[in-house]
Amino acid sequence: MAKRANGEGTICKRSDGLWTAAITIGRDEKTGKLIRKYVYGKTKAEVQEKKAALLETNKGLSYIDADKITVAQWLEKWLHVYARTRVRQNTLEGYQFIVTNHVVPAVGTTKLSKLQATQIQAMINNILDNGGSPRLAEFSFAVLRAAIRQALKEELIYRDPTLAVSLPKKKKKEVVPLTDEQWTALLETASKPTYIFWYTALLLEWGTGIRRGELVGLRWSDIDFKRQTIFICRAAITTKDGPKISEPKSQKSRRTIPIPTTVVTELKKHKARQAAMRLKAKTWEDNDLVFPTRFGTLQDPCVVTRRFSRLVKAAGIPHISFHDLRHDHASRLFAQGEHPRDVQDRLGHSSITLTMDTYTHAMPGRQENIAGRLEENLPSCLAPATPTTRKFKIKKISLHQLTTTTGNSK
Missing domain, CATH: 1.10.150.130 (Tyrosine recombinase, N-terminal domain)
Structure with a gap:
């Protein structure tokens, strides 16, 4: 009898033609008997694959009896x-x-x-x-x-x-972009010494729409001043142990974003101000962060949210969350006619569906544009007369006749 290959385990062919394999996943706490799980398949290779997956799934787990566990x-x-x-x-x-x-x-x-x-x-x-x-x-x-x-x-x-189970209906929050007056009020308030951190942060948010955690976790090494881009490869998160740097929200969140020249210029000024502040500080922890605390350490995203609320109140505009600035950026892109796929890439959404579901309403005049394009492509028999063309009466034809006429004209 041929020896089984290493790791093949108890694999055998049953009398009905099916192949089966078993693995031991533990012992019964009361009887001490071995507890085994089985897999089945039409071929030996199929069973070997299922067995390997079963071993991986149960690695490090003790046996669980669903009739006993709560x-x-x-x-x-x-x-x-x-x-x-x-x-x-x-x-x-x-x-x-x-x-x-x-x-x-x-x-x-x-x-x-x-x-x-x-x-x-x-x-x-x-x-x-x-x-x-x-x-x-x-x-x-x-x-x-x-x-x-x-x-x-x-x-x-x-x-x-x-x-x-039936879930409650969610009321979808309407995304309303900020007006020019509101942005002006925010930036003017942020330019005051009390809020100086916020001016550059708001301008960068206006030009990129990045997430709050991505903004807080941004490092100077992530900014390419020559190419005028920022690379999003990390994010700050709030944990019970304090703020930490983590991976981006999803694979799509890892992205490179071109930024406007005005934003690049302000970032350079911000870097110079930060260098001067670092020299004056008695204590400074150099983490290469673009928007650190006054000690150079990582800011807590939740603290940033609270401080932003105070800034909004000081600017005298209706309450908005920091995340609303991200919505504002996307809405402005759609208003400018940018393609949804480009907006998705810029925002770092995991799917185009998420982008479309969130911002469909922000694409102004879509139905009107369709109606206009249809009007520009009327069948010749329906086209209105122009001053240079001879007037004629439109002869009523059926949809079948129109289809036949169109087909014969190809």
């Missing part, structure tokens, strides 16, 4: 084994907050295999009834759904109770 216990394992490797620290902390404060109190004691759609629906309704926003309800549902779908992949459960 939703709270599975969520804890999901957070520390799966979610931790996929998202940034601040996102993981957001998941943990949702799990602790909204999901576990509602369904945490339920056995994972017994979780029902009605329980999840009750959780969502309770959040709304207690003053929570539709966004909070949807986010809580999304976190629970992600954990449940991982349990499905693990074959701990065999049905998805989230499929029958």
Whole structure:
């Protein structure tokens, strides 16, 4: 009998022609018996591939019995084994907050295999009834759904109770770009000594629409003054341990953005001011940051948000968030007739769908433009007479005749 290849494990062909393989994933805590998982396939190669995937999935995991484990216990394992490797620290902390404060109190004691759609629906309704926003309800549902779908992949459960849940309708926030007067008020207020950090930051935001974290995490080495571009390759995030530098939000977020000459000129001035400030400072930590604290350290994005709110109030304009400046940039690009794909690349959106869903309303005159172009391309029999053409009566024809006429004229 031929020896099995190294790593091939227990793979054999059954009497019905199917190939099968098994791996040991642990021992039963009470009986001490080995617990095995099986995979099946039509060919030996298919089973070998499934077995390798099963081994990778169960690496470092202890056996879990869905009839015994509660939703709270599975969520804890999901957070520390799966979610931790996929998202940034601040996102993981957001998941943990949702799990602790909204999901576990509602369904945490339920056995994972017994979780029902009605329980999840009750959780969502309770959040709304207690003053929570539709966004909070949807986010809580999304976190629970992600954990449940991982349990499905693990074959701990065999049905998805989230499929029958109804989510609340979200009110889409209307994106209204700032007026020229509002931008003038903001920049004039920011140019005062009290807000001097903000003038360059606002001008850069006006010219790029980058995210708050990307602005705070920007370094001088990311700016190419000769080519007049900035390279977005990192972002500042807020964590329970303080502000940190992290990877960009997505792969598409890593991008190079050309910037207007006026912005480049102001950045050079800002760099000179920062150099003078660094020389005067008693304590300065050189992190090469474009917009650091007065000690050269990384700013907390949440602190930046609060300071921006004070600046807006001082400028005497209606309340706007820092993120509204990003929306303003995109809206202006569409108003100028820029292509949606170019806007997507500039904003660092993960998909063109996100760009279109968010800013479709910001494309002025789209339907009017279509109507105008149709009018310019009327069939000759419908074209209006001009002073240089002979007047004639339009003969009514059917759609079938028009189609036939058009077809014969090709």
